[in-house]
Amino acid sequence: MNNLGLKAKKAGREISRTESGKKNSALLKIAEVIELSVDKLIAENAKDLQAGKANGLDAAMLDRLALTPKNILSMTEGLKQVAALPDPVGEITDLSYRPSGIQVGQMRVPLGVIGIIYESRPNVTVDAAALCLKSGNACILRGGSESIHSNQAIAACIAKGLSEAGLPTESVQIVATTDRSAVGELITMSQYVDVIVPRGGKSLIERISKDATIPVIKHLDGICHVYIDDKADIAKAITIAVNAKTHRYGVCNAMETLLVAESIAEKVLPALAEQYLEKGVELRGCPKTCALIPGCSTATEEDWLTEYLAPILSIKIVDGLNEAIEHINHYGSLHTDAIVTEDYSKARRFLREVDSSSVMVNASTRFADGFEYGLGAEIGISTDKLHARGPVGLKGLTSLKYIVLGDGHIRH
Amino acid sequence: MNNLGLKAKKAGREISRTESGKKNSALLKIAEVIELSVDKLIAENAKDLQAGKANGLDAAMLDRLALTPKNILSMTEGLKQVAALPDPVGEITDLSYRPSGIQVGQMRVPLGVIGIIYESRPNVTVDAAALCLKSGNACILRGGSESIHSNQAIAACIAKGLSEAGLPTESVQIVATTDRSAVGELITMSQYVDVIVPRGGKSLIERISKDATIPVIKHLDGICHVYIDDKADIAKAITIAVNAKTHRYGVCNAMETLLVAESIAEKVLPALAEQYLEKGVELRGCPKTCALIPGCSTATEEDWLTEYLAPILSIKIVDGLNEAIEHINHYGSLHTDAIVTEDYSKARRFLREVDSSSVMVNASTRFADGFEYGLGAEIGISTDKLHARGPVGLKGLTSLKYIVLGDGHIRH
Known part of the structure; x- marks a missing residue:
């Protein structure tokens, strides 16, 4: 996990300064690779489904776990949509002169490394990777153990797409183990991970919020x-x-x-x-x-x-x-x-x-939904009060830093 | 502490919907009351100074603790400046029509209840209260035990000003005890307190971040x-x-x-x-x-x-x-x-x-300073990556919620 974190931090620095065009071309490459890998993805998914059945998963869970040509298509369409969204990174707002003569404004910047913990749906792997990549963040994804084969097959497609676009493959990393202790490590690696986004049932989110030493963007009840x-x-x-x-x-x-x-x-x-x-x-x-x-x-x-x-x-x-x-x-x-x-x-x-x-x-x-609100896609819906409230899209995965432009200005 | 939290939450609801004019008049009333209470404040401060000397505080700490006519004046000037700042609460941005026909925008809203923990400087009591009040938040203030008499005297002025302006006095509450366990309670009352802002040395902030179960806006090193x-x-x-x-x-x-x-x-x-x-x-x-x-x-x-x-x-x-x-x-x-x-x-x-x-x-x-950046004043400088980075002014004490306007619109 430590090694994963270190690599993610390094890749995050690179991805944070990558031009929009290059990020978009990576997203489209990933879609291309996935389109060419439908059979492979379905074959790997079959292993998960078989294991799921053997382990007594109920019909609803098996349904969420299943990859079909139709939901693979919707994954690649999602990638294309994210590629088409405006890049939030680097946008400068409110740049104005102060009485001292300096110009002060704010620049939108990635958060760094995002840890995403989710349950069985393998499409989250692609959605989350796309949003993190576009917003200039590296991510570490930890899917449900039931979907481990599907997720690794998807991860291979993502890595191939990233590498074809000339971006570091460590920008998107999957936790390859189903060992539960990996989650405990991920949510406490504050030296590498900047924010945790759990996606799943309330009990998962409560457990993670309780144990995390890293800020969590969380979605609890929808009453x-x-x-x-x-x-x-x-x-x-x-x-x-x-x-x-x-x-x-x-x-x-x-x-x-x-x-x-x-x-x-x-x-x-x-x-x-x-x-x-x-x-x-x-x-x-x-x-x-x-x-x-x-x-x-x-x-x-x-x-x-x-x-x-x-x-x-x-x-x-x-x-x-x-x-x-x-x-x-x-x-x-x-x-x-x-x-x-x-x-x-x-x-x-x-x-x-x-x-x-x-x-x-x-x-x-x-x-109340990222698509309906025009965010393009969402990583989740936040019921927190700090940082991001409601559907969290690309902007929710960024923050604002101050920039100051002077010409030799000093403080008196 | 529980009682304090409950009252703060109730007052927070009221202050969150209070018109700007009324909040400004409360700030000016507080300034007025403080101006009329200079002698009383200096007398109460003398008790703290005396105890501080007896307890062997060093010259620098005694200097930070001292209230003088000059720094009392700068407190009241601070109040007037905050009153003159634009009110961030309720501002609606990016309201636009979506293809479905609904209008979606964002409204700036207070965070709710803010807990502020600080060391010996009594002027923080007034600064913090002013920023919280203007941004529509209730606050619970826990100053250093060395300044307990000064803080209670200032708190009395604030309460009088609030009440003269017709606002709930529980909008600004001071933790009256110097008992250390009060801090532990404050930073874990997640049912009442929405965010903690610690102000002080790195060790204070690290301790609070470690133990808090509520989000902390923190300022660690300035390297x-x-x-x-x-x-x-x-x-x-x-x-x-x-x-x-x-x-x-x-x-x-x-x-x-x-x-x-x-x-x-x-x-x-x-x-x-x-x-x-x-x-x-x-x-x-x-x-x-x-x-x-x-x-x-x-x-x-x-x-x-x-x-x-x-x-x-x-x-x-x-x-x-x-x-x-x-x-x-x-x-x-x-x-x-x-x-x-x-x-x-x-x-x-x-x-x-x-x-x-x-x-x-x-x-x-x-x-790098709230005044120099035109924020008017700052509650601190955040070295976090989420929510607010850099000098935190009124906006940093607010968040954005989504608003949706329709005319019988439903989702298809």
């Missing part, structure tokens, strides 16, 4: 809320609340709790409940909600704190905006929360006062 | 370099190198190591050495440097890694730009480094490739 205000347009409210819950269930930006202003509840909840029940969504409500919706079970305190990631929804009737904001700031997870309202002042207050990484007016929480 | 390139203007080089070392010795942005291109060393070093020796600066050089400067002692490996904070300078003759950049990135502390050159391409490379929070061309490292 997202939609608040239907008394001044909501009912048609919009229903469309958004249905989309936010039922578009996909297992995603972090799905709504988990619906808040409804008391004075509009009677008009909106029965119609909404009908659509949810039709889609098989289990409803758990506060007593007032239960009185309006037959078949709704009573929500417990625990429900307001739960990310179901499933066709379950908790519903609470609130007095109005103040109680809604208070509920979200208390029970929410700083992820994504939306208000549905036609009221200008309430929209303005909700945007300012809800302390989440994405705050929305009259839009589905499902939009 | 700053000036590199005199072979294309340097010799007059500028001498002026800058003298200023960077001798303007003040005990500051983090003073030069600690001078690098000189071999081909210009003979022309610049003897003249420079003369000025340093005149000012009583001890010189420690590489063998080539020692050959050029009589009386220069030989530098050890340890010297390149040392922040002297004293009239001592290490000097190394390097081949040229590549070796200079390599030396800085290897031995430096990511703080501030400068090149002196008239060569456009070398200046361009130095700016891009030196990985420090401030990188300068033809200017003294002494400019």
Whole structure:
């Protein structure tokens, strides 16, 4: 691991000063190599799938683990998209003269070496490598042990692409061992690694955050809320609340709790409940909600704190905006929360006062996503408050340093 | 401590949505109250000074601890300056339409609750409170135990000013106990505190970073370099190198190591050495440097890694730009480094490739400072790579959340 770190740091220095054109050509070369290696990748992946089956992985996990011609194509398309994104590195902003005569500005720079720890999906190997490379960072990738053959085959493609483009192959390194202690080393090598990005379930992320001595960009719960205000347009409210819950269930930006202003509840909840029940969504409500919706079970305190990631929804009737904001700031997870309202002042207050990484007016929480936001791709969604909040794209993998231009200026 | 945290979190919510005008009027009220309390402050400070003398504090520490009419005036001027700065909170940037029809932008928001741990200087109490308040954050301040009476007297002024302005007095809280375990609690109350800013010596900061479970904005060493390139203007080089070392010795942005291109060393070093020796600066050089400067002692490996904070300078003759950049990135502390050159391409490379929070061309490292950069004031200088690098002003105490505006938009 130490050797990996040392090499990554060295490669990181080189990649940090590499021109955009060269980085882009490396990304395209990697895509080319992957396109030529589909059979090999699928063969290596078959070993992982076979081992996975033997080890009793469930169908969902095997599905995430599988490489198919279709998801290999989406990997190479991802590489081409990242190549097409503007390079954030070296951008200089706010360069202006100070009274002393010096010019002061800020330059966007890579973070250095990024350690990425993820679970079984092998496509993360390519996505993460592409984002790190484009943002001028070296990376050390530690995928799930279930996908070790797939990841090593992908890593070989990446290394070939890098080398064909004349970039150091150590810019992207895969931890070749499935030994768990490697993770422990990776997250404490502060002399080599600048930031850790864990991707996976909450327990993985909590474990890593607890033990890491390096800053972690983390994504914990997605307890997202939609608040239907008394001044909501009912048609919009229903469309958004249905989309936010039922578009996909297992995603972090799905709504988990619906808040409804008391004075509009009677008009909106029965119609909404009908659509949810039709889609098989289990409803758990506060007593007032239960009185309006037959078949709704009573929500417990625990429900307001739960990310179901499933066709379950908790519903609470609130007095109005103040109680809604208070509920979200208390029970929410700083992820994504939306208000549905036609009221200008309430929209303005909700945007300012809800302390989440994405705050929305009259839009589905499902939009909280790097592609939808125009970041091109994301390495994850941060629920931290420092550095990067919300979808983390190329900029989230960089920082700003100050630059000062003088002409022999000294301080008096 | 728990109670302090709970109150801070509540006050933080209120202060985060407080209008700029009200925050500014609180800052000015606090200044007013302090102006009316000079005698009281000096009397309370006298208790600390007396105890400090009895406990054998040295003259430098007593000097930092002392409140005088002059430094009280500079505290109130600081408050007025912060009041005059633009409010960073709520600023919306990059709001633009996406193909889906939603508008996506970013809003600058406070971090929440900031814990500040500092050593004996009581003026930090006012400076830190002012920056946190203006940036919409609540803060919990833990000053050195030597200044407990002074800090409590200042805290009373702050509380009075806040309350006269109609803001919650819990926005700024002082840890009233000198018990060391309070620090341990403060840096692990992740449910209440969002970030820790330690201000003080390296050992304090290292200790806090090690034990904190909350993100820390830290300032470790300031091992700053000036590199005199072979294309340097010799007059500028001498002026800058003298200023960077001798303007003040005990500051983090003073030069600690001078690098000189071999081909210009003979022309610049003897003249420079003369000025340093005149000012009583001890010189420690590489063998080539020692050959050029009589009386220069030989530098050890340890010297390149040392922040002297004293009239001592290490000097190394390097081949040229590549070796200079390599030396800085290897031995430096990511703080501030400068090149002196008239060569456009070398200046361009130095700016891009030196990985420090401030990188300068033809200017003294002494400019690395919040006031000089136009930030108005600083809570510290960060040598971290995430979140904020270099002088941390109001913006460094905020973060960006995404805002999304739609009109019933859902994801397809």
